Each structure stands twice: as structure tokens, then as C-alpha cells.
Amino acid sequence: MIDRVYNFSAGPSMLPLPVLEKAAAELVNYGESGMSVMEMSHRSADYEPIIAEAEALLRKLMNIPDNYKVLFLQGGASTQFAAVPMNLIRRTGKADYVVSGQFSGKAFKEAQKLGYDVVCSATTKDDNFDHVPALTKDCFRPDAAYVHICYNNTIYGTKYPEIPDTGDIPLVADMSSCIISEPVDVSRFGVIYAGAQKNMAPAGVTLVIVREDLLDYAEPNMPTMLEWKTMAENGSMYNTPPCYTIYMAKLVYEWILGLGGLDVMKQMNEKKANLLYGYLDSQDYYIAPVKKNSRSMMNVTFVTGNPDLDKKFASDAAKAGLKNLKGHRSVGGMRASIYNAMPYEGVEKLVAFMKQFAAENPKA
Amino acid sequence: MIDRVYNFSAGPSMLPLPVLEKAAAELVNYGESGMSVMEMSHRSADYEPIIAEAEALLRKLMNIPDNYKVLFLQGGASTQFAAVPMNLIRRTGKADYVVSGQFSGKAFKEAQKLGYDVVCSATTKDDNFDHVPALTKDCFRPDAAYVHICYNNTIYGTKYPEIPDTGDIPLVADMSSCIISEPVDVSRFGVIYAGAQKNMAPAGVTLVIVREDLLDYAEPNMPTMLEWKTMAENGSMYNTPPCYTIYMAKLVYEWILGLGGLDVMKQMNEKKANLLYGYLDSQDYYIAPVKKNSRSMMNVTFVTGNPDLDKKFASDAAKAGLKNLKGHRSVGGMRASIYNAMPYEGVEKLVAFMKQFAAENPKA
Numbered sequence: 075m076i077d078r079v080y081n082f083s084a085g086p087s088m089l090p091l092p093v094l095e096k097a098a099a100e101l102v103n104y105g106e107s108g109m110s111v112m113e114m115s116h117r118s119a120d121y122e123p124i125i126a127e128a129e130a131l132l133r134k135l136m137n138i139p140d141n142y143k144v145l146f147l148q149g150g151a152s153t154q155f156a157a158v159p160m161n162l163i164r165r166t167g168k169a170d171y172v173v174s175g176q177f178s179g180k181a182f183k184e185a186q187k188l189g190y191d192v193v194c195s196a197t198t199k200d201d202n203f204d205h206v207p208a209l210t211k212d213c214f215r216p217d218a219a220y221v222h223i224c225y226n227n228t229i230y231g232t233k234y235p236e237i238p239d240t241g242d243i244p245l246v247a248d249m250s251s252c253i254i255s256e257p258v259d260v261s262r263f264g265v266i267y268a269g270a271q272k273n274m275a276p277a278g279v280t281l282v283i284v285r286e287d288l289l290d291y292a293e294p295n296m297p298t299m300l301e302w303k304t305m306a307e308n309g310s311m312y313n314t315p316p317c318y319t320i321y322m323a324k325l326v327y328e329w330i331l332g333l334g335g336l337d338v339m340k341q342m343n344e345k346k347a348n349l350l351y352g353y354l355d356s357q358d359y360y361i362a363p364v365k366k367n368s369r370s371m372m373n374v375t376f377v378t379g380n381p382d383l384d385k386k387f388a389s390d391a392a393k394a395g396l397k398n399l400k401g402h403r404s405v406g407g408m409r410a411s412i413y414n415a416m417p418y419e420g421v422e423k424l425v426a427f428m429k430q431f432a433a434e435n436p437k438a
Numbered sequence: 439m440i441d442r443v444y445n446f447s448a449g450p451s452m453l454p455l456p457v458l459e460k461a462a463a464e465l466v467n468y469g470e471s472g473m474s475v476m477e478m479s480h481r482s483a484d485y486e487p488i489i490a491e492a493e494a495l496l497r498k499l500m501n502i503p504d505n506y507k508v509l510f511l512q513g514g515a516s517t518q519f520a521a522v523p524m525n526l527i528r529r530t531g532k533a534d535y536v537v538s539g540q541f542s543g544k545a546f547k548e549a550q551k552l553g554y555d556v557v558c559s560a561t562t563k564d565d566n567f568d569h570v571p572a573l574t575k576d577c578f579r580p581d582a583a584y585v586h587i588c589y590n591n592t593i594y595g596t597k598y599p600e601i602p603d604t605g606d607i608p609l610v611a612d613m614s615s616c617i618i619s620e621p622v623d624v625s626r627f628g629v630i631y632a633g634a635q636k637n638m639a640p641a642g643v644t645l646v647i648v649r650e651d652l653l654d655y656a657e658p659n660m661p662t663m664l665e666w667k668t669m670a671e672n673g674s675m676y677n678t679p680p681c682y683t684i685y686m687a688k689l690v691y692e693w694i695l696g697l698g699g700l701d702v703m704k705q706m707n708e709k710k711a712n713l714l715y716g717y718l719d720s721q722d723y724y725i726a727p728v729k730k731n732s733r734s735m736m737n738v739t740f741v742t743g744n745p746d747l748d749k750k751f752a753s754d755a756a757k758a759g760l761k762n763l764k765g766h767r768s769v770g771g772m773r774a775s776i777y778n779a780m781p782y783e784g785v786e787k788l789v790a791f792m793k794q795f796a797a798e799n800p801k802a
Contacts, residue, residue, distance in 0.1 A: 079472030083479040086681055091466070094474050098465035102458045108443030108759065110458050112640035112686070115447040115762055148512040148642065149663055152677035156661035189659045271678055276476035278512065278642045278680030295553045297520035297664065299513055313516035314635055316642030316680065317450055322476070395472065398479055 080420035083398035084228050084373060085251065085272035088415040093325040111321045116314050125310065125317070128324035135327055135336060138260050138283060143306040145282040146320050151177065151250045151269040154280065155184035157300040158222060158246055158265065163190050164291040165219035170243075172213075173197040174206045175227030176404060177248060182222070195221070203230040205368035209238040219291070220244045220264055226252035228272070229402040231375035231409060232368040237262045244288060251372050253281065254330060255414055256340035264288050272372070273413045275323035278316045330414065339414055346412045346421045347371045353425045359432035363407075377407035380437060384408060387431055396424055444784035447762035448592050448737060449615065449636035452779040457689045475685045480678050489674065489681070492688035499691055499700060502624050502647060507670040509646040510684050515541065515614045515633040518644065519548035521664040522586060522610055522629065527554050528655040529583035534607075536577075537561040538570045539591030540768060541612060546586070559585070567594040569732035573602040583655070584608045584628055590616035592636070593766040595739035595773060596732040601626045608652060616736050617645065618694060619778055620704035628652050636736070637777045639687035642680045694778065703778055710776045710785045711735045717789045723796035727771075741771035744801060748772060751795055760788055 081088045104111045107120045114121040129144045138144060147153075158181070163169050168191040171182040179199075185192040195214050196207035206227070207213075214221050221240045226233040228251040237259065238245065244264025253268040260266065265284045271277035282302060289303040298304055304312050330339055351369060354362040360376045362369075378384050384407050388400040401407040412421055445452045468475045471484045478485040493508045502508060511517075522545070527533050532555040535546040543563075549556040559578050560571035570591070571577075578585050585604045590597040592615040601623065602609065608628025617632040624630065629648045635641035646666060653667040662668055668676050694703055715733060718726040724740045726733075742748050748771050752764040765771040776785055 077472060078467055081473050081477055083477070083482070086477055086479060086678065088477050089474060094466045094476070098462050101462035101465060102455070103442055108441060108761070109445050110453060112458070113445055113447070113450055113452050115450060116641065117767075118447065118762060148514065148680075149517070150512065150677045153513070153661065153663040156663060160661075184662060187659060187662065269678065271681075276680075276682045277480065277678045278683055295551060297517065297524075297661065298548060298551065299517040299520060300661065313514045314450065314633065314641045316512075316640075316683070317635075318640045319642055319680070319683070397472070398482060403481075 077395070079395045079397045080416065080423060081397050082410045082412070082416070082424070084402065084409060084411040085269070086277045087272050087411055087413050089276070089322075090326065090329045090415045093322070093329050096325055097322060112318045114317060116311055116317050121317055124321050124324060125315065128320050128327065131324060131327035131331060132281075135254060135330060136258065136260055141286050142260060143284050143286060143289070143302070145284070145302060145305045146310040146315055146323075147280045147282055147305060148278065148316055150277070150280055151248050151267060152180070153300065154248070154267045154282065155181040156188060157302070158220070158267075159185040159188055159190045159192070160296040160300055161292050161302050162244070162246070162265070162288060163219045164293060165288070166217045167191060168215060168218055169220050169222065170195040170214045170218040171222045172207055172209065173199060174224060174232065175203045175230045177228070177250070178222070178224035181224070181248065203227065203232065204363050205365035206232050206234050211239055211241040214240060214243055216243075218243050220246045222246045224248040226370050226372055228373050228411070229405060231364050231370045231373040233370040233372070235367050244285070252370070254336060254339065255343050255372055257336040270319065270323055272411070274326055275319050278319040279323060342418070343371050343412070343414065346416065346418055347374065349418075349421050349425060350374050350410060350412065353428065357432070359437070360428065372411060372413055374410045374412065375401060375405075375407060378437070381406060383435060383437070386435065390431060391427055394427055396420075396427055441759070443759045443761045444780065444787060445761050446774045446776070446780070446788070448766065448773060448775040449633070450641045451636050451775055451777050453640070453686075454690065454693045454779045457686070457693050460689055461686060476682045478681060480675055480681050485681060488685050488688060489679065492684050492691065495688060495691035495695060499618060499695060500622065500624055505650050506624060507648050507650060507653070507666070509648065509666060509669045510674040510679055510687070511644045511646055511669060512642065512680055514641070514644055515612050515631060516544070517664065518612070518631045518646065519545040520552060521666070522584070522631075523549040523552055523554050523556070524660040524664055525656050525666050526608070526610070526629070526652060527583045528657060529652070530581045531555060532579060532582055533584050533586065534559040534578045534582040535586045536571055536573065537563060538588060538596065539567045539594045541592065541614070542586070542588035545588070545612065567591065567596065568727050569729035570596050570598050575603055575605040578604060578607055580607075582607050584610045586610045588612040590734050590736055592737050592775070593769060595728050595734045595737040597734040597736070599731050608649070616734070618700060618703065619707050619736055621700040634683065634687055636775070638690055639683050642683040643687060706782070707735050707776070707778065710780065710782055711738065713782075713785050713789060714738050714774060714776065717792065721796070723801070724792065736775060736777055738774045738776060739765060739769075739771060742801070745770060747799060747801070750799065754795060755791055758791055760784075760791055
């Protein structure tokens with residue numbers, strides 16, 4: 075067997091090695107159950123403590139207030155692009171979107187496709203999304219049912235430097251690529267949702283954290299499986315949940331709590347990001363296109379300015395055990411996704427490789 | 439570690455031991471990839487062969503004609519209850535449902551909730567679903583866009599003895615609890631769908647097999663993630679698929695092909711079902727409520743006639759390593775789900791336990 079690589083994929087992405095090892099050790103036979111977690115009835119005394127513990131650990135980790143429901147769903151953030159307006163827009167009949175990258179654009183387009191009264195209140199499209207929009211309460215229609223943002227833009231490598239102030243309008247945030255990477259004040263949000271496959275678990279479970287008073291606006295004729303209230307009333311078990319993926323999320327939550335929680339996780343993530351951004355700022359071979367106050371701590375984008383060199387970089391890096399550094403197909407260049415599970419040593423090796431590559435591949 | 443038990447759960451349910459052992463062995467580091475399958479980008483050279491192979495193996499296993507698309511989705515069969523009418527009903531504007539148990543009833547109610555012109559063409563509700571309706575072409579509106587059935591009723595333990603003849607009307611079948619348990623002529627169906635967690639994989643992936651000419655009727659303003667055509671055009675990767683669960687399905691397909699395919703699987707399943715039904719028919723302590731020509735090969739229901747004895751049965755059986763024999767909470771009694779992965783020995787042990795229980799617990 076070859077060594078494990080450093081995997082800079084934007085998602086699905088690295089999982090903590092101790093989590094994988096624990097999962098492997100108990101895959102065939104979990105505890106005293108006599109079966110795999112994969113085989114457990116979701117309504118059994120074997121499984122129910124697992125999903126209950128997953129929720130309890132996440133509540134502890136994120137300090138989720140009691141008036142928020144925690145849902146473990148399927149379908150990815152892309153399904154929530156439809157579920158958000160279907161569950162919320164009836165509050166006032168209209169909603170406002172901020173388009174700061176590809177996924178927030180997709181969320182906006184989905185709400186439009188469903189026929190709703192939605193507007194794009196702010197965008198940085200004309201700047202190729204190299205920063206997030208500066209937002210104030212005045213950006214939004216005062217009677218909007220909600221304001222939708224993508225908190226961290228995986229593809230462009232940007233993030234809001236602070237939680238936007240939307241006044242009394244509930245803020246809905248796609249946090250797929252920054253969830254549980256640092257502490258966040260959940261009470262500032264109406265809804266937080268996130269696909270799991272970046273910072274939380276393998277692909278296949280979608281987290282929705284929703285304030286209870288926002289559960290009462292679901293469209294009467296929407297697909298039942300997309301109704302947050304139905305899922306909340308059934309403890310995420312209206313139908314069979316993705317049991318094993320939820321179990322994996324539980325192991326990840328345990329791992330972070332074992333390290334000391336989200337304050338420690340943030341320190342570790344800052345240290346990695348500072349190393350990489352610090353190097354980028356110290357030289358002029360690579361260009362980091364994102365404006366400094368919008369930099370993502372999770373996804374670091376850079377280019378050489380020469381697409382052929384960019385291609386060679388990703389290819390040579392993969393040979394050196396640094397995989398999936400190619401930027402998203404829609405933007406090119408390079409992207410290093412350095413989520414919770416990426417060790418500091420992985421970023422050290424990346425910076426060392428970047429230096430070596432720059433020395434060995436002078437620009438014409 | 440205690441021994442593995444015989445798990446008669448209706449789903450999630452047993453997986454083949456060799457599949458679990460293989461998954462455990464390669465969980466941390468898959469092949470030459472240097473990473474877990476759980477960590478692989480779905481658009482990587484590491485992962486793409488896995489999903490491609492899963493589809494190829496399933497096509498081989500089920501002998502799926504070329505004019506059918508195979509989709510690996512999320513959300514379970516319950517999400518397809520909404521997706522089916524949203525994708526198909528525009529063909530003619532109305533659809534017919536057969537209600538032969540709880541899940542087919544839910545599918546019908548979901549289509550009604552969405553506001554569509556649907557009728558229940560046949561039901562066995564008045565007989566407490568102890569058999570499936572006898573269906574002929576005349577049961578249905580000739581201009582129905584489709585006829586929906588649930589091919590095997592998990593809760594009641596019934597199954598259609600043959601594929602119903604719906605003439606030119608596309609037949610849509612929920613096969614969640616009998617998929618890949620025996621050969622089936624896919625060309626007789628317009629759409630087959632199935633949650634994976636009974637015969638195919640852990641919970642978290644939903645199979646949809648759809649005839650290509652039925653992809654053109656999606657509602658213009660439906661959730662994109664529920665559109666079969668969008669998923670077909672993107673090879674099930676419009677967004678991140680449940681990668682690891684698809685990998686598990688691939689291992690299960692390999693296991694069945696290694697045994698000899700669905701003809702052999704059917705023989706093995708018949709042998710198990712014959713043993714259990716043969717015993718039930720040979721005695722009068724237990725009652726098997728399902729009419730003989732509607733008996734399911736996958737889910738075998740029986741009662742003692744005394745709810746207290748039923749409860750004791752499930753409890754004593756669990757202590758003997760025969761778990762999850764309690765009937766569905768909506769019907770009571772006992773249910774032995776004997777899917778592909780249940781060994782013959784498990785059914786032998788169950789029958790031996792049933793004999794012992796009957797001897798030791800005489801009815802008053």
C-alpha cells in the first residue's frame with residue numbers, strides 16, 4: 075500500500091486519519107451490536123443513540139441555541155437552493171440574494187426558476203468575484219422574507235470577513251465550505267445549511283440548522299421531503315436518513331471536540347492559512363487574486379499567470395503527493411483547499427513545493 | 439467483539455460479510471490512490487472509474503437496455519414520490535396509482551398533495567393489504583401518463599406475482615425492497631426506482647432507471663435536483679453524489695455477479711423463502727396473513743394471534759441473535775426480512791427458534 079497523500083480537493087476532501095481508522099476498525103461489527111452501522115435499522119436501539127449523539131455533539135461544538143432545530147438531510151446544498159425559498163418565502167412573498175460566486179448564483183437562479191419574487195441585491199460579478207460585496211441593511215428590501223448568502227465561496231476562495239448585518243431580516247447562509255472551521259454566532263442566522271463533504275463527513279448528508287419560528291412558512295404543495303418542518307418533527311427520520319454518513323459526521327465532531335473544539339480548530343486553520351498566504355504575499359511568482367479582506371481560510375486560490383505553467387504545477391504537485399490542486403474548471407489556476415482535516419505538514423509541504431517549482435520553472 | 443448477528447431488519451438491513459470486510463480493508467487507503475474513497479473528489483481520476491463501474495455492473499446484472507438511463511441519486515424513494523409526477527405527469531396531465539400498502543399509499547398522497555390529477559385505480563386496503571390487486575389494462579385511464587405501483591410491499595410482505603400489464607401506459611415501479619433479488623425484464627417498465635438500503639447498499643443512495651423517451655416531461659419550475667433529465671445529462675453528478683455509498687453499491691453488485699448473477703440470487707432467495715413459508719404452512723401456531731399468490735420473497739410476515747406473545751417472540755429472538763423481527767409499528771406481529779445478504783443459515787436458525795418458541799410458549 076502506498077502512503078496517504080495530501081489531498082487539497084475542494085470537496086469531497088480529506089477526513090481526519092484517526093476518524094478513518096476508527097471507522098475502518100468498527101465497520102464490520104460496531105460495539106456490542108453484532109452488525110455494521112451500515113446495516114442498522116434507523117429506528118433501532120442500536121442506531122438511535124448514534125444520530126442523537128451526532129446532534130448533541132454538533133450542538134455542543136457550535137453552541138447552537140435551543141430554539142434552533144438541527145436536521146440531517148440528503149441532496150446536498152443544491153437541494154437546499156430549492157428548499158430555502160419553498161420553506162421561507164411565504165413569510166413575506168419575496169427574498170433577496172447576494173451573488174458572490176458560483177454557488178450563490180446557482181441558489182439565486184434556482185429561486186428564480188421556481189417562479190419566486192427574488193432579486194440580486196449585491197454582486198461582485200464584474201470584479202470576477204475577487205472579493206465579497208460590502209453589505210449593509212440598506213442593500214435589502216425591508217420586507218424581504220430572508221437574505222441569502224454563501225458565507226465562503228469555495229471556487230473563488232473568498233469569505234465574508236464578518237457576518238453581514240441584515241437587521242430584522244433572517245439571514246440564510248450556505249456554509250458548505252466553512253462549517254465547523256471556526257466558532258460562529260448561530261443566533262445571528264435564521265438558517266445555516268451545509269453539504270457535509272468538505273469539513274464534516276463524506277458526501278451524502280446535508281446539515282440544516284433552522285430557527286424554530288421559521289418552520290411555519292412551507293409551501294402547501296411542495297415536495298414533503300424538502301419540508302424542514304416535517305423533518306424537524308420526525309427527528310430527521312421522516313424516511314430513512316443516510317445513517318452511515320451521519321455516523322461519520324459524529325466521529326468528526328468527536329475528533330474536533332477532542333482537540334478542544336472550534337476555538338482550537340480556528341487556531342489550527344489560521345496557522346495553515348497564514349503560512350500559505352504569508353508565502354504568497356512574500357513573492358511575485360504566484361499571484362493570489364482575492365482581495366485581502368475577503369480571503370477564505372479554507373480555499374486558497376493562486377495562479378502563475380501562465381495557464382501552461384498552472385497545468386504543469388498541478389501535475390507535478392500530484393506526482394509529489396500533493397493532489398487535487400487544480401483550480402475549479404470554471405476559473406482555472408490553482409486552489410488549495412485546506413479544511414480542518416488537512417494537517418499543517420501538508421501546507422508546509424505545499425509551500426516547499428511551490429518554492430521549488432518557482433525556482434525550477436522560471437517564467438519566460 | 440461479539441459475533442455478528444442475523445439481522446432481519448426491513449431496511450437498512452444486512453450487507454454481505456465479504457463486502458463489509460473488503461470495505462473495511464480499503465477504507466483508509468483505496469488502491470493506489472493514497473486516500474479513502476470517502477475523501478475522493480467526485481470529479482477526479484480516482485473516483486470516476488468507481489461510479490462508472492457501479493453503473494456498468496448494474497447494467498450487466500439487471501440486463502438494462504441501452505435506451506434506459508441509470509441514475510444514482512439522493513433522498514430515498516420518498517423523494518421519488520414527488521419526483522415521479524414532477525418528471526412525468528406532463529406527458530398527458532394525469533396519472534393512475536395502485537395502492538397496495540403503506541408506501542404506494544404515500545406515493546399516491548404525495549402526488550395529490552402536489553396538486554396533480556391522480557386517481558387510485560385499485561387498492562386492497564379493505565383486505566388490510568393481505569394481497570396485491572389483480573390488475574388488467576382496463577383498470578387504468580387510457581390517457582394516464584403513467585401507472586405507479588410498489589412492486590414489493592415491505593410492511594405487509596406482499597409482491598406482484600408477475601409484472602402488471604398496463605398496455606401502452608408506462609409502468610413506474612418502486613422496487614426498493616426487491617431490487618436485484620431476482621431477474622426482472624426492465625423493458626416492461628418506464629421507470630424503476632429503489633432506495634438502496636434493503637438489497638443494494640447502506641442508506642443514502644437512490645437508484646432510478648428511466649427510459650430515455652420519458653425524460654422530456656419535467657415541469658419547468660420544479661426543483662432542479664429532482665429532474666431526472668438534468669441528472670442523466672450530468673451522469674448523476676449535477677452536484678456531488680453520495681460517492682461512498684455508490685462505492686458500497688458497486689461492491690454489492692460485484693458480490694452478486696461473483697455468485698453467478700440474478701438467476702443464482704433468485705435461487706438462493708427462493709430457497710430461503712421456501713424454507714420459511716414451508717414451515718409456516720406446516721403448522722398452526724403461527725399465522726401467515728398474506729394470500730399465497732401475493733407472498734413476498736423478501737419480507738415474510740407472521741403473527742401468533744396474541745400481541746403479548748408476538749412481543750415476547752421478538753424479544754426472545756433478539757436474545758438468541760436473531761434481531762429486528764418485530765413487525766412494522768403500523769401493523770404489529772413479526773416480519774422476517776430475508777434480503778440477498780441474509781444467509782440460508784440465518785433462516786434455518788429462525789425456523790429452529792420458531793419451533794422452540796412454539797413448544798415453550800403454548801397458547802392459553
